[in-house]
Amino acid sequence: MNRPPHPEHSAEELCAAGTKLYGQALREGLMSSAEVQAAPCLVDFGLLQPSVSELNMLEPVAPSTALYRMLRGAAERVADERRRQRLAGTFDALMEINSHRTGAEKTPAVEVLSGINRINLAITQAMAEASSRLLAIHPHISHTQAPPERHREAMARDQELLDRGGRIRALYQHTVRHLPSMLARYGELVPL
Structure with missing residues (x-):
């Protein structure tokens, strides 16, 4: 017997099956995975978790803990939205200033960045959005004079991609591509 697919919903709008099964789990304790098939959202939203004592069973998370997690997530979304609104408000006023002293209005294909932190942030953002490949040109200084923690950050980004x-x-x-440290760096990365 095939079950209909579970409807998509947010944690804030828990489905009827999820509400019923979570209540049952709170009253009775452990539940099997088969019992929870009607509401996989309970595991997805962290309302049920694998039991430490019985690995093939799920146990309910305390409602106060679950509520705190969900409210924290909602509070973060509200705070993000407020930051976006403040930023938009700031730039709303600035966009009304029509100045011939600004650069081109279009987003340039090439952007000049300065400062290691700003460059690192741009690389991190670009690599997080990348889905298929990274094409990079490295200056000699980037490998020979960067501190070790910078290399660890770069290795983590590369491995995530x-x-x-x-x-x-x-x-x-x-001359750089034959350095033992460079060969070792790429030897550490594990392709999928």
């Missing part, structure tokens, strides 16, 4: 099935192509100066 590889884990998503992406590919990395990098251009280095001829």
